[in-house]
Amino acid sequence: MVICKKWTLAQRFDGKPTSANFKLVKEDISEKLNDGEVLCEAVYLTVDPYMRTGEARNAVGGTLFGEQVAKVTVSKNPKYPVGTIVRLMSGWRSHTLVKDAGKEILRSAEMSDLPLSLMLGTMGMPGMTAYFGFLEICQPKKGETVLVNGASGAVGSLVGQIAKIKGCKVIGFAGSDEKCDWLKELGFDFAYNYKKVDVDAALNEAAPENSVDCFFDNVGGTFTVKALNHMKTFGRVSICGSISAYNDTTLPTGPLPFFNILKSQLKVEGFIVYRWHQRWQEGEKEMLQWIKEGKIKYKEHVTEGFEKMPEAFMGLFEGSNFGKAIIKV
Ligand SMILES: NC(=O)c1ccc[n+]([C@@H]2O[C@H](COP(=O)([O-])OP(=O)(O)OC[C@H]3O[C@@H](n4cnc5c(N)ncnc54)[C@H](OP(=O)(O)O)[C@@H]3O)[C@@H](O)[C@H]2O)c1
The missing domain is CATH 3.90.180.10 (Medium-chain alcohol dehydrogenases, catalytic domain)
Structure with missing residues (x-):
């Protein structure tokens, strides 16, 4: 039976x-x-x-x-x-x-x-989310500054490491000091506990004068509105998730992000990872290689x-x- x-x-x-x-x-x-x-x-x-x-x-x-x-x-x-x-x-x-x-x-x-x-x-859906959602939408270039929240999670930790592989400066936000210590071990240049710091002050320190080129957003809500105020002109924003809002029972009333998007002329794009399903083998191959080389840790x-x-x-x-x-x- x-x-x-x-x-x-x-x-x-x-x-x-x-x-x-x-x-x-x-x-x-x-x-x-x-x-x-x-x-x-x-x-x-x-x-x-x-x-x-x-x-x-x-x-x-x-x-x-x-x-x-x-x-x-x-x-x-x-x-x-x-x-x-x-x-x-x-x-x-x-x-x-x-x-x-x-x-x-x-x-x-x-x-x-x-x-x-x-x-x-790492070798499945979350890994491919980080790989394609970051590389395709943010198009990061060597020397650029990348911001990721939800940074110690399945997707965020990979985005930060891929950004390091691409030669970027990486700023991560996560919800505990222990998680932030691990991000530093992974090579993140800055890691902040968003429950303890003032997000604006942290971003002024890590990305002075609005110098974030790429923002990979896992969290949404007020974090996103604040982060958009620290972007460089023509910055790229990949909207991956909005976990801070998934349990909301009422519509948010603001602040709204549109003026920040306009004033810095940002490119903001949401995605669902399955849009690249036909290309997953390409992402898996590179991820496997990076894991074997010790460049990606999980x-x-x-x-x-x-x-x-x-x-x-x-x-x-x-x-x-x-x-x-x-x-x-
Ligand atoms: N677009 C797509 O195709 C796609 C595919 C996969 C995942 N996603 C999205 O990507 C995001 C990350 O997914 P994941 O699988 O990597 O999850 P995960 O980061 O491994 O786990 C969720 C984490 O989110 C953080 N969190 C929970 N509530 C929060 C809040 N109110 N404010 C800030 N952070 C909060 C927590 O970490 P802290 O301790 O740091 O708070 C929690 O550990 C999610 O939004 C998910 O929906 C999108």
């Missing part, structure tokens, strides 16, 4: 997620497999901030969506024998019966001998236990994760 555990949406999110939003359900998925089908067991799952915003995909009573790294445990498909590691977009579930392997099994990155969990982080915040997925997810909005949030089953 195969019992699948899955986390479903008990009630719609309203403000910060709470345990009342989640319900653990058990489902018997014992079935005789047909030719071509495989049964997979989750090894690592991911929680990401976007799961809070994707309500259109989250029906009440439905399984929460997301990727996982899983192992084939029963196979009627010679392409995926028992033991094969696969990447699935099957949601928050412990077991998955894959009926259409061609569609449901996602292409996995070439991992060399890296930890498999990186397929959900940190994972591993929560043990499928039962703790909601806790790990809620922690994203409290800054509880230090590095990419991963669930080890």
Whole structure:
């Protein structure tokens, strides 16, 4: 008998997620497999901030969506024998019966001998977000000044390191002194705890006379409005995320950023990483090379236990994760 555990949406999110939003359900998925089908067991799952915003995909009573790294445990498909590691977009579930392997099994990155969990982080969606979202939109040049917030997280820590690889001066903001110490270890030129410092004063110190060329924004809200006031004329801004606003229940009333955008003639562009999906192999290849060369370092915040997925997810909005949030089953 195969019992699948899955986390479903008990009630719609309203403000910060709470345990009342989640319900653990058990489902018997014992079935005789047909030719071509495989049964997979989750090894690592991911929680990401976007799961809070994707309500259109989250029906009440439905399984929460997301990727996982899983192992084939029963196979009627010679392409995926028992033991094969696969990447699935099957949601928050412990077991998955894959009926259409061609569609449901996602292409996995070439991992060399890296930890498999990186397929959900540096070598997966967050890694490609940093790679393409920064390089394509900010177009950083050697000697330029790059600002990134959410800097110790899955995406932000990579953006800062890629900026260093490109020969930029890097300023990072994160939510604790410990996180900032790590950013300095990674080579960030300046790292500030946004909970302790005055953001304007910090930026006047790190980027005097409005000298930020590129701003990679993970946070949104008042931080963004302030940061836009420190940009150089014709600076580039990549709008990646707005985590400070994901749990808002009312529309912000200001201050609004438009005058700062106008006066410094900024190019501001939002993106969804899947716009570059066709080019992911290119990003993965370079990321792998940088990891092997020691130019990119990664940190994972591993929560043990499928039962703790909601806790790990809620922690994203409290800054509880230090590095990419991963669930080890
Ligand atoms: N556009 C895309 O295609 C795309 C793809 C992936 C991710 N994203 C976005 O990129 C951002 C980072 O994602 P990630 O996966 O790398 O997450 P992450 O940074 O690993 O985790 C979230 C972090 O956000 C910070 N945070 C939470 N609430 C905050 C607040 N009110 N103000 C400031 N910081 C806050 C916390 O760190 P501190 O301790 O520093 O506060 C927390 O640890 C998110 O906004 C996400 O939605 C966008």
